[in-house]
Every structure is written in structure tokens, then in C-alpha cells.
Amino acid sequence: MRILIADDHGLIREGLKKILLESLPFAEIHDVSDSAELFKKSIKEPWDIIISDISMPGYSGIEILKQIKTHVPNTPVLMLSMHSPEQYAVRAIKAGASGYLTKESAPYELVTAVQQILAGRKYITNRVAEVLASSLETDSSKLPHENLSDREFEVLKKLVEGKSVSEISEMLSLNINTISTYRARILDKMGLRSNADLIRYAIEHKISDL
Amino acid sequence: MRILIADDHGLIREGLKKILLESLPFAEIHDVSDSAELFKKSIKEPWDIIISDISMPGYSGIEILKQIKTHVPNTPVLMLSMHSPEQYAVRAIKAGASGYLTKESAPYELVTAVQQILAGRKYITNRVAEVLASSLETDSSKLPHENLSDREFEVLKKLVEGKSVSEISEMLSLNINTISTYRARILDKMGLRSNADLIRYAIEHKISDL
DNA sequence: ACCAATTGTAGTAACTTAACTACAAAAGCT
């Protein structure tokens, strides 16, 4: 049983490991602390399951998830997040995740999720199922930011954190103009005019976790 | 040895517990998941150390820390945070914390910190020490924005409203560079780095009247 | 299966902002 854990917080990695080892004492658990490493390791070696935080420095979790899924589509991935399900669950599941848990979850949920996924199933909590279901309904009832594409959303978050266009372009290894275009599309889709508006919106809708 | 852990994320609480138990196998570890509970439990029962996340729903960690410190001043508190030290370290230490760690920290740091604090000392990392030292240079009895001049404050408000440097320069019939200089001075005095920080600060301190 | 819309990406040119630097006037301290 080979498990790969990805999270940028040392304490959290260690904690997850210990929780898992309690119920899967013979598991061979490896861990990585950033998305680049996660990507490399996930396609280079075989894993029974990958457990990854969704928000790590560098490439976003969703982005890496997609990458992993194109390279090793049969390796199941369980995404963990600090955020409330609405923010990411749908995106994660659509990108091929086998499950989605928030860190609020009780430890036994982690264990259950992992076991269920190892058994070839998906682990979708009620909360996520709900969100998923309602995401299929009319999108007229959607909040403006729910119409953003994954990339746009990713850029939105970074803008809200105060990152500049060029910083973001560097983080994502994209051209500055590309980020500028995303920003323009975000503003357009959300009917806003400035980064300040974006930040207010984000605070009001609890998009950022800062 | 009685340890109280406070964190709103179940997985994290559990992880911390397991990490601590490894080096302190006889510790009696309790945990709570929100600030109200933390407060109640921290003054009702005796603890050798309290380990608390700084950002929990409800009252902020700092607020609770202060409360705890007025009621049971001798119980040491170690604060944990997801955020970079600059944001909170100084405030936490001033409010009476015995130490400040980010969740990036390696597990052994947690253990070291706890042991050092249990031994009656404080645990201050280099990063935090640095920030702490430089915080003594400015007049810290005042809120950062109270050191702004009138013009600076005027510009601050407009920046927070989302006005661009050039718009402001036009409104005030001043050179663009002048506004740029004000902005730089504001950021400097307030120890912030971006307009995004400014907006967050403003919202938090209810500076703007929007 | 076909066409339209959206998404991910970047180039070029125009425009805006940041970083320094500077300096006189006002305020603050001794």
C-alpha cells in the first residue's frame, strides 16, 4: 500500500501521516511539500492513492490534479482543502478527484475516504454532493465568481492576496499578458472595475482564507 | 501534564495531538474547536500549556489570547498560524503569547517549542525575533494608520475606494509622482506591501465609510 | 457531427506606476 501525501505545512503532513498509519499500519507513506514535487513523484512512481492539499504555493492543486490525471489517470486522488466546499469541490471533482474533504473533517472521515477510494469507489460527502447537484442547475442563480474558469479563479485568488500581475505570471509560468487577460475577463464576468472591488467581493464572499 | 489544543480543523487537531503524544506520551491532551470553547475551558481547568490556532471562526485568536491572559496569566499559550509571521507574530507576543509558530514548521519545532515553554521559557523563532525587533522602532502604542499625515490619510482613503494613483492625482490636482510618494510612505508607515493589504486593513479597522 | 462560445495563451503598443532622488516649508524637540 503506497500513499503519497502533499501539503506545504510540515505539521499537517506529519499529522495526516500519523492518522493514516493508525488504521493502515502497513502503508508506505511518502510526502512532498510542493506541487512540482508532487507532480514529479506522482507520475514517476506508482501510488495506490494520492492525498493532496488543494492550495499549495506554485501551481494550484487543481492544475496539478489535472496534470496528474492526464499522466496517470488510474491513480485516485483525494483532495483536501481549508476552504468551504463551495469554493473548490465542484472544480476538483470535475478535474477528476476521487474525493474532497475539508480539514474540518473528523479524522475518521479521512480514513473512511481513503479506504473507500482504495476500494475503487469515490468518496463524496453529503455537503459536496449537494453543491455538486446544485452546480448542475441553472447558472443564472450562480454567484458571479462561480462562472469563472479554473484558471481565472486561480488568478482571482492571487489578486485578492495582493499579488501583482507579474508576480502571478511568474508563479504560474505564464506570460504577463496572459494574466492581464485573465484579470480583464474576471473583472468583466464579475462586473467589477478594480482590484479593490475584487478584494471587497472576496472578503464578503469569503473567497480568500486570509 | 495537561495540554489544551484549539483549532477549528479536526484533522489538524488530531495531527497535532499525535505529534505531541509521540514525545510526551503521558500528556493528557484535550482539544476544542472554537474560540468560545477555548476560552471557557482554558479558565475553568488548569493547563500546563495551551496551543491555539490564531485564526478561528468567531473571535480572533488574539482577542481570546488577551482574554485568557487576563484570567489565567500564568498559563502559557503557544500560538499557531497559517499566515506569515509579519501579520500576527508581534501582536501575539505583545498580547502575552509564549511563542508563535507557523504551520509550515517542522514537527520537531512544535515539540521543541512546547518543551521550552513548559520549562518556563519563551519560544521565539529567528523570523519572529526579527519582526519583533523592528516593531520596536516605530511608535507602537498607536495603530499604524494613526501615524499618517492628513494628506497621506486622504490618499489612503481614496486608494481604499479603489481609485488609481492617477485618478487621485487628478482629484487633488497634484502630480502623479506626488501621489505615488504618498502611497509609498503610507505603505511604509503601515508596514504593508500592496493596495490589497491596505484594503484589508481598512475593512478590518473600518476606515473607509463605504 | 457541426457550429458557437469559452478558455488558455501571448504579441504589440500605449499608458500607469514604482523607485529613487530632491528640496523647501512646517513641526517637533532640546
Added chain:
DNA sequence: AGCTTTTGTAGTTAAGTTACTACAATTGGT
């Protein structure tokens, strides 16, 4: 009164951002 710091103000140059345009790849709809 004299020295120091802060404030109000801009110039120059370098760096960064926006606006517009474009186009292939995907997705979505019928």
C-alpha cells in the same frame, strides 16, 4: 534658537499594467 524629522511636492528613469488583437484547443449545445 537651532538642529532634526516629517510633510508636501515633483522630476527622471525603469518597471509594470492595460487595451486590443489573435488564435488554437476545448467545451457546450442542438
